[in-house]
Amino acid sequence: MNYINEFRNRDMVKGFAERIRRLTEDRSEPVTFMEVCGTHTMAICQFGIRSLLPPRVRLISGPGCPVCVTPNGYLDRAVACSRLPDVIIATFGDMMRVPGSSTSLMEERARGADIRIVYSPLDAVGLAAKNPGKRVIFLGVGFETTAPTIAGSILAAAAQGLDNYFVLAAHKTMPKPMEVLAADPELRIDGFICPAHVSAIIGAEAYRFLADEYRIPCVVTGFEPVDIMQGVEMLTRQVLEGKSLVEIQYSRVVKWEGNKKAREILSQVFTSCDADWRGIGTIPGSGLEIGAAYASFDAARAIPVEVEELREHAGCLCGEILKGKVAPGDCPLFGTTCTPEAPVGACMVSSEGTCAAAYKYGR
Amino acid sequence: MCVGVPMQVVSIDNNGSAITEMDGVRREASLMLLSDEVKVGDFVIVHAGFAISRLDEEDARETLALMREVFSVEDMA
Numbered sequence A: 001m002n003y004i005n006e007f008r009n010r011d012m013v014k015g016f017a018e019r020i021r022r023l024t025e026d027r028s029e030p031v032t033f034m035e036v037c038g039t040h041t042m043a044i045c046q047f048g049i050r051s052l053l054p055p056r057v058r059l060i061s062g063p064g065c066p067v068c069v070t071p072n073g074y075l076d077r078a079v080a081c082s083r084l085p086d087v088i089i090a091t092f093g094d095m096m097r098v099p100g101s102s103t104s105l106m107e108e109r110a111r112g113a114d115i116r117i118v119y120s121p122l123d124a125v126g127l128a129a130k131n132p133g134k135r136v137i138f139l140g141v142g143f144e145t146t147a148p149t150i151a152g153s154i155l156a157a158a159a160q161g162l163d164n165y166f167v168l169a170a171h172k173t174m175p176k177p178m179e180v181l182a183a184d185p186e187l188r189i190d191g192f193i194c195p196a197h198v199s200a201i202i203g204a205e206a207y208r209f210l211a212d213e214y215r216i217p218c219v220v221t222g223f224e225p226v227d228i229m230q231g232v233e234m235l236t237r238q239v240l241e242g243k244s245l246v247e248i249q250y251s252r253v254v255k256w257e258g259n260k261k262a263r264e265i266l267s268q269v270f271t272s273c274d275a276d277w278r279g280i281g282t283i284p285g286s287g288l289e290i291g292a293a294y295a296s297f298d299a300a301r302a303i304p305v306e307v308e309e310l311r312e313h314a315g316c317l318c319g320e321i322l323k324g325k326v327a328p329g330d331c332p333l334f335g336t337t338c339t340p341e342a343p344v345g346a347c348m349v350s351s352e353g354t355c356a357a358a359y360k361y362g363r
Numbered sequence B: 001m002c003v004g005v006p007m008q009v010v011s012i013d014n015n016g017s018a019i020t021e022m023d024g025v026r027r028e029a030s031l032m033l034l035s036d037e038v039k040v041g042d043f044v045i046v047h048a049g050f051a052i053s054r055l056d057e058e059d060a061r062e063t064l065a066l067m068r069e070v071f072s073v074e075d076m077a
């Protein structure tokens, strides 16, 4: 398995850095590339990629952290569900400390709510099978990588005849927000570092319209340092040559057509809907809701609750951060009032959040 | 949260579930989302308890070989 370590090879990383430096030597204008995947955000901070690039090449982070883009209202509903009798909330760990309007799941658990962290949505189905007297609600958050696994869990629950497994779904899909950001004249994005594992599902073809209609180079890039440096080099080349193509750097995993089977399972359970993105607002057709055939598994329909009034966190710039318009260091709360131990906004909570990554690895 | 990790398949049971391993860590992974045949020894990307994609080992080696070739002819000052 040593070939995976090879994608961290320092000499190769340096080699790419040198090539990118040479390529952009004569360029007066800066080039700006955006990554829209939380794992890229983390990797870029962790491996110090920005410090390896010439100052003319800027990397900015977009709305790539699914927890971060989930608006407060969703969390408030999850909290309201957790206060119902006979309910077990099952969730990925990242959601626990995200502050809702007035409280977080972590605080609710301390007050006695039954909230379990699971690794797989199938574990939540297992919980439902083991606790027939309870209603198990799984918090379905995530992009196209995660949504098929949630769809799979609903199919598994249906196959087992379970009537006490529910999903509170807030899934989002990626290419649409990229379109919104591509069209934003303030941002002037020169290229997208396209998400790796989202693309494993949707396929690189999904970005074609960004390259064709918006003339923005797109490179589907892996997560290792060598992957990221090569991805940036490919984008830089396209910019210099005046091209806008879709390219796959991460060809060992991502194919043009993506994963058809996963998409079939996804569309068996989910249908497209409008979705609210923290910071960006409502984007038509950028979300997934549980379709009519599986409506009985939809917590939003099957389990009515009263949700508290929505409140945003004063002073938090998460919304602007998620659009790549400001960096964590621009937020006056960063590192003072807002730290991973006592987060004010979602971007500081999730390990993939832009603020959390910047805090952990230094700007 | 979207983290997907490459893992190697060590066994497959009849229910479409595999045991996968990386660096001594073992994880169960459902094969429900994969259409291509997965064999013991293959690498897959595992996310939230599901194999979501195969990792093409040959492709990985080719990519690396190509990079090495490019850098060997360049002056890597």
Ligand code: SF4
Binding pocket: A315, A316, A317, A318, A321, A328, A331, A332, A333, A334, A335, A338, A339, A343, A344, A345, A346, A347, A348, A349, A355
């Ligand atoms: S540092 Fe904290 S308060 Fe500021 S934008 Fe980030 S999450 Fe929000």
